[in-house]
Amino acid sequence: MYMKRKIYIGICIGMALMAIALLWNSFKPNEKVDFSTQIKPILNNRCITCHGGVKKNGGFSLLFEKEAFAATESGKPAIIPGDASGSEFIKRLKEEDPELRMPYEKPKLSDEEIDLLTRWIDQGAEWGQHWAYSLPEKVDVPTLTNEAGFTFEESSDFLQNNIDNFILTRLESEQVEPNPAAEKNIIARRLALDLTGLPPSTELLKAFESGALSYEALTDTLLAQKSYGEKWATWWLDLARYADSKGYEKDMGRSIWKYRDWVIDAFNRDLPYDQFTLEQLAGDLLANPSTDQLIATAFHRNTMNNDEGGTDDEEYRVATVIDRVNTTFEVWQSTTIGCVQCHGHPYDPFKHEEYYKLMAFFNNTRDEDTPSEGPVLKFYTPEQQKDVDKVLNWITENGTIKQHKTYKDFMQFTEPVYKSHIFQEITNGSYDDHASVVLWDDGNCILKNGYTNNSGYVYLNYRSHYDGTRMTIREGDANGPILGQFTINKAKNNTTSQFPIKKIDRKTNLYIETQNNAAAKEANIINIYWIAFLEDMPGQDKPGWSAVNKTFLKTLNTNMAVTVPILAENPSYMQRATQVFDRGSWLSQTDTVQPSTPESLSKWNTEWPKDRLGFSKWIVDKENPLTARTLVNRIWHQIYGRGLVPTIEDIGSQSDAPSHPALLDWLSLRLMNEHNWSMKALIKEIVLSGTYRQSSKSTPEMYQRDPNNELYARGPRVRLGAEAIRDQALAVSGLLSDKMYGPGVMPPQPDGVWQTVYNGAQWEESKGEDRYRRGVYTYLKRTSPYPSFLTFDAGSREVCTIRRIVTNTPLQALVTLNDPVYLEASYTLAKNTKVADDVDESIAQSYKRATYTDISPNKLEALKALYEESLSEFRENEEANVLFLHFDDKPTPELSALTVVANAIMNLDEFLTKA
Numbered sequence: 001m002y003m004k005r006k007i008y009i010g011i012c013i014g015m016a017l018m019a020i021a022l023l024w025n026s027f028k029p030n031e032k033v034d035f036s037t038q039i040k041p042i043l044n045n046r047c048i049t050c051h052g053g054v055k056k057n058g059g060f061s062l063l064f065e066k067e068a069f070a071a072t073e074s075g076k077p078a079i080i081p082g083d084a085s086g087s088e089f090i091k092r093l094k095e096e097d098p099e100l101r102m103p104y105e106k107p108k109l110s111d112e113e114i115d116l117l118t119r120w121i122d123q124g125a126e127w128g129q130h131w132a133y134s135l136p137e138k139v140d141v142p143t144l145t146n147e148a149g150f151t152f153e154e155s156s157d158f159l160q161n162n163i164d165n166f167i168l169t170r171l172e173s174e175q176v177e178p179n180p181a182a183e184k185n186i187i188a189r190r191l192a193l194d195l196t197g198l199p200p201s202t203e204l205l206k207a208f209e210s211g212a213l214s215y216e217a218l219t220d221t222l223l224a225q226k227s228y229g230e231k232w233a234t235w236w237l238d239l240a241r242y243a244d245s246k247g248y249e250k251d252m253g254r255s256i257w258k259y260r261d262w263v264i265d266a267f268n269r270d271l272p273y274d275q276f277t278l279e280q281l282a283g284d285l286l287a288n289p290s291t292d293q294l295i296a297t298a299f300h301r302n303t304m305n306n307d308e309g310g311t312d313d314e315e316y317r318v319a320t321v322i323d324r325v326n327t328t329f330e331v332w333q334s335t336t337i338g339c340v341q342c343h344g345h346p347y348d349p350f351k352h353e354e355y356y357k358l359m360a361f362f363n364n365t366r367d368e369d370t371p372s373e374g375p376v377l378k379f380y381t382p383e384q385q386k387d388v389d390k391v392l393n394w395i396t397e398n399g400t401i402k403q404h405k406t407y408k409d410f411m412q413f414t415e416p417v418y419k420s421h422i423f424q425e426i427t428n429g430s431y432d433d434h435a436s437v438v439l440w441d442d443g444n445c446i447l448k449n450g451y452t453n454n455s456g457y458v459y460l461n462y463r464s465h466y467d468g469t470r471m472t473i474r475e476g477d478a479n480g481p482i483l484g485q486f487t488i489n490k491a492k493n494n495t496t497s498q499f500p501i502k503k504i505d506r507k508t509n510l511y512i513e514t515q516n517n518a519a520a521k522e523a524n525i526i527n528i529y530w531i532a533f534l535e536d537m538p539g540q541d542k543p544g545w546s547a548v549n550k551t552f553l554k555t556l557n558t559n560m561a562v563t564v565p566i567l568a569e570n571p572s573y574m575q576r577a578t579q580v581f582d583r584g585s586w587l588s589q590t591d592t593v594q595p596s597t598p599e600s601l602s603k604w605n606t607e608w609p610k611d612r613l614g615f616s617k618w619i620v621d622k623e624n625p626l627t628a629r630t631l632v633n634r635i636w637h638q639i640y641g642r643g644l645v646p647t648i649e650d651i652g653s654q655s656d657a658p659s660h661p662a663l664l665d666w667l668s669l670r671l672m673n674e675h676n677w678s679m680k681a682l683i684k685e686i687v688l689s690g691t692y693r694q695s696s697k698s699t700p701e702m703y704q705r706d707p708n709n710e711l712y713a714r715g716p717r718v719r720l721g722a723e724a725i726r727d728q729a730l731a732v733s734g735l736l737s738d739k740m741y742g743p744g745v746m747p748p749q750p751d752g753v754w755q756t757v758y759n760g761a762q763w764e765e766s767k768g769e770d771r772y773r774r775g776v777y778t779y780l781k782r783t784s785p786y787p788s789f790l791t792f793d794a795g796s797r798e799v800c801t802i803r804r805i806v807t808n809t810p811l812q813a814l815v816t817l818n819d820p821v822y823l824e825a826s827y828t829l830a831k832n833t834k835v836a837d838d839v840d841e842s843i844a845q846s847y848k849r850a851t852y853t854d855i856s857p858n859k860l861e862a863l864k865a866l867y868e869e870s871l872s873e874f875r876e877n878e879e880a881n882v883l884f885l886h887f888d889d890k891p892t893p894e895l896s897a898l899t900v901v902a903n904a905i906m907n908l909d910e911f912l913t914k915a
Helices: 002-030 035-047 088-094 111-122 162-173 184-196 202-210 215-223 226-239 257-268 273-285 291-301 313-333 352-362 382-398 401-413 545-556 612-619 627-640 661-673 679-688 700-705 722-733 768-772 787-791 810-818 820-833 839-851 857-876 878-884 893-905
Strands: 376-378 424-431 437-451 457-464 469-475 482-488 491-500 507-515 526-532 563-565 578-581 589-593
Touching: 035 111, 088 111, 162 661, 184 202, 184 215, 184 226, 184 679, 202 215, 215 679, 226 257, 226 313, 257 291, 257 563, 273 291, 273 612, 291 313, 291 376, 291 563, 313 352, 313 612, 313 627, 352 578, 352 589, 352 612, 376 401, 382 401, 382 545, 401 545, 457 469, 457 482, 482 491, 491 545, 507 526, 627 661, 627 679, 661 679, 722 787, 722 820, 787 810, 810 820, 820 839, 820 893, 839 857, 839 893, 857 878, 857 893, 878 893
Parallel strands: none
Antiparallel strands: 376 563, 424 437, 437 507, 437 526, 457 491, 457 526, 469 482, 469 507, 578 589
16 A cells, blocks of 8 residues: 555656656757857757858858858758748758768757757757856856855855855855855865975964964965965966976977066966956067066077977978967867868868968067077176177267167067078079078078168178188179178188178179188088178267177177076068968968957057057956956866866867856956956855865865856865975975076986987086976976886877876886985985884874874874884895985984885875865
């Protein structure tokens, strides 16, 4: 009887549910279908591969609104708004004949999908815009409704700022309760690792735990530390593809560490993100740019340079420009625009031609894939700077602002020059692998379409192997009028000299010939690296001009100890035309285009210049819908291990949907309007939230329901990054150096890792405190990155890295157990926490210093057993004891055993993870 009653009740419930479903379906046709969330995903997943940016079969495309409603090859549109039954699009979806049904040779759409598309067309086929391409509108902070099973009083500790209202609203709707706050020692460690990449100092932790320092005061203290900039710079350098070498086959060293230091400093002084952007993309185009603003442009000089013999400099210059377009959109717009090089975007509203209009912004920089990497910014010593100032003061007194800039730029980064790789028609000579034209006796070459700038002098950078070489420069060809003729004597090193020429003010071909009867017929008499023409230095008719001119030449021949590659724009007479590449091939150039931004994004302000500076202003304009959202999402990901939009590389129409769309927009608007683009303010607001302060502990049931913590019902629990793991090991052991800035250092690494070609460069292990500096300063060779960082998912930075893929492999344990850095850190930790004749306390102290928590009895028992076993082995084998602690003059078995224990502690999950 009881069972029959249960079955009857079950049938009743089932019938009731069916009735509700039928009732719901009867109202469905009246529901407004949303294009962005309901229609666009179907089109992208099932239709656009044949009817989109790559293919337009039948003359039908669903990528753009205009194309979707246009006439197809049949002469009629496939979609007729308001008439689904008359639309060929719907008819083909319902066809039974597999030769006529769409998608062709693919599974039929589901009835639900066809129903959605039908209703959308019947409702007028309104073409919506993907949420990310629409400006974030004013967002109200949610008012809590207490629909969940917990009371406001129970969640009041959770509510610390407005972020929590957004999170708790979602939790209420999901009937999920947030975790309680993490313990003070746990949250202090988490906060310090997130803000500085290092665990908190003992003093800070004690002040916080005792109540002498509030949580907000602790946050402010950590944000003010110099280590904050070092931590966040590591993230940005992944985006900037920063490395200490050029990449490709030769992978020669590159002096660009000044850029890394600029990034650290920019974070520490909280340079607003809009200015941070402008300076990196176009610092050289700002009015009277400072040295720091020029250094910032090295962001786009982190691109690789191919010095291999036989490569085409123009091909790799173009590859660099393409990389800059792709990287800019990946970093600032969360947009994968690289495929648009070859064809229209398959899913997002970006046209093939628009790619090259973007490329036009970047196509006029002076770098040209030459080994010298010019332009490079020079850093003069104080004594050398006096000579520079002497020249500039003279020009200030006797010349114009324009002349002052010309000479200042030339002494700072030696541009503009005509590099020899563009010389043509070389006779009795050749172009060598070292970016110079080599000429013999009776040798000649032509610089086509050169502009002498009405200059009375030619500046020649060369290396000469004989005295008495006669060089003649003619206009046009071998029979043209002579513009200049002069004698060049032997110069062992690269030399820049000034020779008089006839003034002309027009573009023309410059024919250069050499003659030296004292040299053998096929002997190299001169290497020409570049020539330049500057407007004459003013004040030639005044006393002192000759001395200032000599000083100017002296500065040009000064050997620089420190340089950094930067961006510099072509002058008007060197402007390049940008053309569309057919199918993306730089060898198939078609229509010429002008700089422009995609129509689907924010409008261009006509007051902006059509160059990188104007483009940078477009990027950070508040009307741009992507920039603020991208930054908020990336910073959220850095803190929580996942973004509000999980696909942090892409927030286009194929991206995952935001878990909390209103929160993303609210934070984006707040970043721009309330925080004035302050990254510190944004980070502080996130970490002050109750959401962030939660315990990261989870139950099996909650993990099953929300494995990725999409609801944020618990605090972040994330494996530390490669640099942070090493930095933390050095910090807790007491070895870490706080020395900042300067060239990359070479800490210990296993023998045999470093591989280099073409030179005798070696991994020269750094001495003194440089051996123990933070990971951000470690020398990074692209073809042979620091092995322990590579094992823990850091990259070679050959291209922009938006996110590091977090892996878990046995190799990682081999690093932390055997790498010399971790062995020495374990030894130092054991030595610094050793308590005489008290093994238990020694182990407990090591554990607490490493993890910031007290050891449990079970862990103490396990680690003590490891100690006893290790002690027995070291006592029996004195040789092993000496080899294990080879850096200790008098190693003892007890200290060796404690080192093994400390090393085991550094391999525990609670040490390697931010909990």
